[in-house]
Amino acid sequence: MPLLEMRDISKRFGSVQALEGVSLELEAGEIHALLGENGAGKTTLMNILYGLIRPDTGEVFLEGRPVRFRSPQDALRARIGMVHQHFMLVPPLTVAENVWLGDRKRYPFLFRRRDAVEATRRLVERFGLKVDPERRIEELSVGVQQRVEILKCLARDARILILDEPTAVLTPQEVEELGAVLRGLRNEGRSVIFISHKLKEVLELCDRVTVLRAGRNVGTLPIQEVTEKRLSEMMVGRELEPPPPRARVSDQAPVVLELKRLSVRDDRGAMAVRELSLKVRAGEIFGIAGIDGNGQAELLDALAGVRSPFEGSVRLAGEEIGTTSARQRAALGLAVITDDRQRKGLVLELPVAENLILKRHRSAPFARGGWLLREEIARYAEEKRRQYDIRAASLWVPAKTLSGGNQQKVVVAREMDLLGQALVAMNPTRGLDVGATEFVHRTLLEARSRGAAILLISTELDEVLLLSDRVGVLHRGRLFFVPPERTNRVEIGRLMLGEGEAA
Amino acid sequence: MRLPEAVSGWVGPLVRTVGVILAALLLTLGLLVVTGYDLLDCLRAFWAGTFGTRYGWGGMLTAACPLLLTGLAVAIAFRCGALNIGAEGQFLVGALWATAVGVSLSLPRWAFLPLLFFLGALGGALWAAVAAALRVWRGVPEVLSTILLNFIAVEWVKYAVTGPLEIVPGTAQTAELPASGRLWMLDRTTDLHGGVLLAPVAAALLYLLLYRTTVGLEMRAVGSNPTAARYAGISVSANLFRTMLLSGGLAGFAGVVELTGRMYGLTQGSTDLGYGYTAIAVAMLARLHPLGVIASAWFFGALASGSREMSFAPTYVPDQLIEVVRGLMILLSIGYGVVELSFRKD
Numbered sequence: 135m136p137l138l139e140m141r142d143i144s145k146r147f148g149s150v151q152a153l154e155g156v157s158l159e160l161e162a163g164e165i166h167a168l169l170g171e172n173g174a175g176k177t178t179l180m181n182i183l184y185g186l187i188r189p190d191t192g193e194v195f196l197e198g199r200p201v202r203f204r205s206p207q208d209a210l211r212a213r214i215g216m217v218h219q220h221f222m223l224v225p226p227l228t229v230a231e232n233v234w235l236g237d238r239k240r241y242p243f244l245f246r247r248r249d250a251v252e253a254t255r256r257l258v259e260r261f262g263l264k265v266d267p268e269r270r271i272e273e274l275s276v277g278v279q280q281r282v283e284i285l286k287c288l289a290r291d292a293r294i295l296i297l298d299e300p301t302a303v304l305t306p307q308e309v310e311e312l313g314a315v316l317r318g319l320r321n322e323g324r325s326v327i328f329i330s331h332k333l334k335e336v337l338e339l340c341d342r343v344t345v346l347r348a349g350r351n352v353g354t355l356p357i358q359e360v361t362e363k364r365l366s367e368m369m370v371g372r373e374l375e376p377p378p379p380r381a382r383v384s385d386q387a388p389v390v391l392e393l394k395r396l397s398v399r400d401d402r403g404a405m406a407v408r409e410l411s412l413k414v415r416a417g418e419i420f421g422i423a424g425i426d427g428n429g430q431a432e433l434l435d436a437l438a439g440v441r442s443p444f445e446g447s448v449r450l451a452g453e454e455i456g457t458t459s460a461r462q463r464a465a466l467g468l469a470v471i472t473d474d475r476q477r478k479g480l481v482l483e484l485p486v487a488e489n490l491i492l493k494r495h496r497s498a499p500f501a502r503g504g505w506l507l508r509e510e511i512a513r514y515a516e517e518k519r520r521q522y523d524i525r526a527a528s529l530w531v532p533a534k535t536l537s538g539g540n541q542q543k544v545v546v547a548r549e550m551d552l553l554g555q556a557l558v559a560m561n562p563t564r565g566l567d568v569g570a571t572e573f574v575h576r577t578l579l580e581a582r583s584r585g586a587a588i589l590l591i592s593t594e595l596d597e598v599l600l601l602s603d604r605v606g607v608l609h610r611g612r613l614f615f616v617p618p619e620r621t622n623r624v625e626i627g628r629l630m631l632g633e634g635e636a637a
Numbered sequence: 638m639r640l641p642e643a644v645s646g647w648v649g650p651l652v653r654t655v656g657v658i659l660a661a662l663l664l665t666l667g668l669l670v671v672t673g674y675d676l677l678d679c680l681r682a683f684w685a686g687t688f689g690t691r692y693g694w695g696g697m698l699t700a701a702c703p704l705l706l707t708g709l710a711v712a713i714a715f716r717c718g719a720l721n722i723g724a725e726g727q728f729l730v731g732a733l734w735a736t737a738v739g740v741s742l743s744l745p746r747w748a749f750l751p752l753l754f755f756l757g758a759l760g761g762a763l764w765a766a767v768a769a770a771l772r773v774w775r776g777v778p779e780v781l782s783t784i785l786l787n788f789i790a791v792e793w794v795k796y797a798v799t800g801p802l803e804i805v806p807g808t809a810q811t812a813e814l815p816a817s818g819r820l821w822m823l824d825r826t827t828d829l830h831g832g833v834l835l836a837p838v839a840a841a842l843l844y845l846l847l848y849r850t851t852v853g854l855e856m857r858a859v860g861s862n863p864t865a866a867r868y869a870g871i872s873v874s875a876n877l878f879r880t881m882l883l884s885g886g887l888a889g890f891a892g893v894v895e896l897t898g899r900m901y902g903l904t905q906g907s908t909d910l911g912y913g914y915t916a917i918a919v920a921m922l923a924r925l926h927p928l929g930v931i932a933s934a935w936f937f938g939a940l941a942s943g944s945r946e947m948s949f950a951p952t953y954v955p956d957q958l959i960e961v962v963r964g965l966m967i968l969l970s971i972g973y974g975v976v977e978l979s980f981r982k983d
Contacts, residue, residue, distance in 0.1 A: 495854055
């Protein structure tokens with residue numbers, strides 16, 4: 135008998151059927167992945183399990199007995215714990231405090247600090263989670279913070295842990311460590327539900343996988359029986375396109391983007407990018423791989439015109455642009471897709487149409503004499519909507535109402551239209567599902583075939599390998615070129631960790 | 638006529654706002670009853686002071702006028718990223734500068750009024766510019782600097798009114814503006830002056846600026862997301878400056894309009910008017926939308942006028958009760974916003 139069974143769950147929100155007749159089974163001692171695109175219903179299903187929402191139909195059985203959770207308290211009492219994508223920890227407090235505060239059963243009146251620290255230490259040892267109970271959350275890395283979240287669940291003796299996109303914020307090293315922790319829990323007979331987009335990690339870490347698509351359960355399979363390709367196709371509902379052939383760009387192609395000994399400081403004054411030199415030719419994609427935090431953000435800022443370089447030059451088609459403003463660079467045809475569409479790419483409160491014309495909002499055809507030409511803007515926005523299939527209630531509602539994928543389409547549409555010769559894109563598919571990711575990749579490749587020079591900065595190694603004609607690795611601000619014969623995951627992974635130098 | 642999409646997005650917030658107003662009114666009526674006032678008499682007095690009589694209309698619109706202009710000043714500032722709490726001080730500085738010139742010159746009205754308006758707006762704008770400069774060049778939060786500047790403005794007016802501009806020693810008031818320096822009266826029997834027409838025009842112009850010009854687009858972008866604005870090539874500091882100058886200018890203009898329309902001179906009491914602070918409530922109720930401020934100011938004007946009527950015979954409701962209503966309004970509209978936000982968890 136399975137430990138947990140969710141039978142025939144349906145849920146409707148207004149006009150949207152979020153879940154329809156979904157069933158899920160979880161055995162004791164298994165790591166079960168829940169895969170699906172954004173909007174497929176994974177989060178809704180888990181919110182129902184965790185007591186945050188009530189289902190319209192269907193039942194939940196725990197060890198064969200029907201249960202009804204009216205709130206997370208009920209779920210917790212039934213030993214179900216959840217680790218959300220955005221942690222719910224209090225940064226100035228210590229690990230022990232975060233784990234035990236609020237546990238009125240244990241500490242009904244006074245919070246006994248030493249007792250809590252001891253209890254936390256016992257948990258740490260028991261589950262092998264390597265956390266110092268007395269450190270403050272704000273001093274800890276994201277990977278360790280996640281372990282604290284898991285500890286919180288284990289402190290309540292959770293036998294089912296729901297992890298929502300746990301690897302989104304981890305380094306490859308930390309992903310391995312998480313895998314070890316989860317396997318330990320599994321071997322004890324506990325179960326884990328692993329919500330994720332990251333197919334590779336699902337294949338590495340999980341025992342079984344359930345794929346949801348458009349609110350329905352498309353299939354539950356043991357890991358041995360699936361491949362990445364099969365899972366993608368199940369998620370999207372159709373066959374995916376084959377990976378693009380690598381372009382052979384001749385040395386005769388003009389150099390469009392050239393960086394010479396570029397050095398950029400970060401916000402704290404440290405040198406985040408060190409004497410970086412590279413050339414990107416027309417019709418090629420140069421991919422920069424690397425673990426987040428090695429200078430990518432500062433490099434992007436310097437190229438976007440938002441951060442002045444400390445030293446060095448940036449040339450676009452031979453012209454020095456290192457000190458020009460963001461606006462001037464847009465006018466020169468440099469397109470920029472930032473890594474954070476909500477903070478850097480879009481003004482969410484403004485309507486979609488206005489976001490589509492940002493960077494070009496001061497000139498024809500969208501403005502004249504200081505006045506915005508509304509019909510022109512509306513016409514242009516409608517054209518983009520059709521061209522990129524942007525799903526929005528209206529082009530004049532605030533951009534924040536759009537889903538992540540559609541928001542990114544707005545950014546991509548805008549940048550593609552101002553793209554003259556060069557494009558810099560950082561993590562362009564962050565947070566996007568398979569369909570949207572495929573779309574962005576296709577758009578980049580089209581730009582390449584039209585002769586644009588593309589600099590792709592991505593912390594997703596697979597994306598870099600998939601799209602790039604040439605590859606470099608950014609480590610502590612320095613760029614290491616990877617020769618074609620060494621362009622594979624293992625070699626690049628080593629460079630990302632700082633081991634060894636490229637020839 | 639099909640409503641453009643931007644307008645039909647209004648209906649929800651409008652309904653909610655009306656709901657807030659009704660709730661506050663109901664609560665106040667409840668208070669009145671509980672404290673022993675005759676409900677019918679109160680309602681009758683309120684009606685007489687607002688929509689029921691000619692002088693009610695006059696009182697209502699005249700009271701709304703300064704609130705409309707200062708409300709616009711606050712709304713545009715808040716919407717565009719500058720927390721201008723200094724509308725009060727900017728109002729006073731505008732009125733002061735206009736008074737100083739207005740009582741010492743005499744020009745024909747067609748030249749005099751524009752000059753005074755210009756001086757008032759200039760005074761308010763420069764007063765706001767001080768805070769803007771501090772913010773842009775030294776990172777001083779304008780929430781602080783504008784409030785402190787308010788105090789300075791108050792003292793400045795008090796000084797002028799008991800010193801250089803004092804008409805007769807000991808009276809603590811300035812001379813009055815000559816007739817050509819006053820706004821034309823729309824209705825002799827009430828206080829209704831031309832400013833009541835100017836204010837909505839200003840609101841309409843502001844709406845056009847914010848939503849139909851490139852400058853307006855940049856200001857709104859900076860107000861919502863300065864980071865993205867920067868990446869889009871928009872200058873955050875330039876736009877913050879623009880916003881503060883515009884906001885201060887509007888508040889200063891409000892001061893002159895009130896001066897030339899109603900006050901005609903300054904007294905110690907001028908520093909107690911508090912329009913700049915009430916304007917914050919006006920702006921919030923209007924959800925920071927220029928056209929919404931028209932309705933919101935009107936409502937507050939009605940409140941002021943109706944309650945003043947209630948403070949007379951036969952009901953004699955004290956002013957404090959009206960302050961309670963205002964407070965309730967603010968609490969409910971802000972409180973509603975908080976409740977709304979916490980339910981809108983995506």
